Amino acid sequence: MRIDLHTHSSASDGTDSPAELMRAAAVARLDVVAITDHDTTAGWGEAADALPAGVSLVRGIEMSCEGFGERGWPVPVHLLAYLFDPAHVPFARERERLRAERVERIREMATLMARDGLPIDPDQILEEAGPSVGRPHVAAALLRAGVVSTIGEAFSNLLAGGGRYDVPKYDTPLGRAVELVADAGGVTVLAHGRARSRGGLLSLDHVRELAETGLGGLEVDHPDHAPADRATLRRLAEELGLVVTGSSDYHGDNKTIELGDELTELVEFDKLVSRATGVEVLSR
Secondary structure: OOEEOOEOOOOOOOOOOHHHHHHHHHHOOOOEEEEEEEOOOOOHHHHHHOOOOOOEEEEEEEEEEEEEEOOOOEEEEEEEEEOOOOOOHHHHHHHHHHHHHHHHHHHHHHHHHHHOOOOOOHHHHHHHHOOOOOHHHHHHHHHHOOOOOOHHHHHHOOOOOOOOOOOOOOOEEHHHHHHHHHHOOOEEEEOOOOOHHHOOOEOHHHHHHHHHOOOOEEEEEOOOOOHHHHHHHHHHHHHHOOEEEEOOOEOHHHOOOOOOOOOOOHHHHHHHHHOOOOOOOEOO
C-alpha cells in the first residue's frame, strides 16, 4: 500500500487544483492520499468529486499553531488534522479566524514590499490566491516580477522570519488545536516536528504533554527530517503510543518533492483511522 498523508492543492499554497491532485495521486500509484491544505477545507468537495477508482481520500487540513520551543520561547508549529467534522462550530470558527489572520498578514507584507518599490501588487496577490493566501503566493509574485530567481530565494531572503517584511500573526495554541480537533471527531498528527530548516524546534516535553491530552501521531518520515531526527521521533512515538506517519508534503510545482516520496505504513494508517469519528475515508 502506498499512503501519502500530507499534500497541498491550490485551495491553499499548492499549484495543482484539488481535482488535478487526485489525478496526480493515481499517476503516482497512491492507494491513499490526504488533502491537507492550510487552515481550509475548501478543496474537499472538488477532490471527492474527482477521486479516481482505486484511490482512497483522507480529508484533512494543516493547521497553523504555536507551541513551546526547546529554547524556552514560542515557536510556530504545524498540526495535521484528519477526518474531523467540518461543521463542528468551535473548530469552524477557529479555522475562519486563522484564514482572516493569513489574509491580513499577507496584505501587510506585500504592502510593505510595494512601498519599498518592489514591483508586486498586494490586491492582485490576494485576489488570485483567495482566503488561504500565504507566503508562497508572495514568493510566486516576486518570481514572476523577476525580483528573485527561485521560490527558495524568496523565502531565504525577503520572506525570511524576523526579516524586514516579516509580520507576526496569532496562531492557535497547540494544545487548544489538539482539543478542538478531538472535539470535532478528528485525529491530530504533529507535522514535520524536527524540520530544523524551518526555525525553532518544538520541545519534546511539550509533545509528551500533548500526547496526554489527545495528540494522535507524529509525522516521522518527511523530506525535511534528517535520519537522526527521524530516529528521535520514532522512539518518541513508541514511548508515547503515537501513530507514526510518513508524507511527502507535496505542493506541486512550488516544491521539488513528488507525491509518494515519503509514505505511511498500512498498520499505522489503520491506527489513525480507527481513532477518528468525524468523517469517513472516501473511496470509489
